[in-house]
Amino acid sequence: MQQDVIVIGGSFAGLSAAMQLVRGQRSVTVIDAGEPRNRFADQSHGFFGLDGASPLAIQQETYRQLLKYPTASIVEDKASAVEKSAAGFNVKLEDGSTLHSKKLILATGLRDELPNIPGLKERWGTTVIHCPYCHGYEVRNQPLGVIASSVLSAHQAGMIPDWGPTTYFTQGLYEPDDEQRAFLMKRGVTIESTPVLEVLGRPPKISSVYLADGRTLYMAALFVAPKTHMSSPFAEQLGCEFEEGPLGLVIKTDDFKQTSVEGLFAAGDVSNPMQNATLASASGVMAGVGAHRSLMHD
Secondary structure, three states: OEEEEEEEOOOHHHHHHHHHHHHOOOOEEEEOOOOOHHHHOOOOOOOOOOOOOOHHHHHHHHHHHHOOOOOEEEEOOOEEEEEEEOOEEEEEEOOOOEEEEEEEEEOOOEEEEOOOOOOOHHHEOOOEEOOHHHHHHHHOOOOEEEEOOOOOHHHHHHHHHHOOOEEEEOOOOOOOOHHHHHHHHHOOOEEEOOOEEEEEOOOOOOOEEEEOOOOEEOOOEEEEOOEEEEOOOHHHHOOOOEEEOOOOEEEOOOOOOEOOOOOEEEOHHHOOOOOOHHHHHHHHHHHHHHHHHHHHHO
């Protein structure tokens, strides 16, 4: 049986897209592999009306609400292959079955690549974080560090003093230019050029960072901008165009989240240069509306 739309990805973006479509009385199947990008965080902050709720709790409540609509279905499995056909799209699952749809929405998320520093990975989402709006309040008014990972890190370091006293670790690679240095000094940021070699303490807490010259500095939390990669190869396999985002490639879309491939839409972090839960949900709404408009014109 052919669905109107298949959504690959069952987190904020994919479920927001599905909600618009089922309310338009379109048949929708959401494929959820259970590996959302935000699975490392215990709480989601800044999401309207649900500040402090866990991402899993938000997802499960949305499942409950979505499945009240008779045209909605959720498949808890992983998509293993996708192909475009004359009638739309075929999506093969790891259990061997194949689903068919007229339109397809990719809400497959991104994978974060942290700097290769021992101690970062096991604290990711708790005391090693990226977005200060999402998690900064929980570590406020304590010594905070920014570990440089790109040319944008100096900009990030300039933000963090609103949450606590800040040290910018250039890692000896991303030294601020004269204008950036003047701004950081104005903001009260300490600039440290000696690289951080290891994060110390019992996870998820941090006791200190160990520097290349043998010093240790107390830090309560570290901000790091990870490099990002597509969690799924489907966009590339289907021939989507990409564009450069601040931390990595994102899928190029129009205002209604239509990709360069007819009938294929993208939502959430895979298509958003700026990324958080609210923006992911908003782009999911647009992808759902875009897919519905496309179905109307078929």
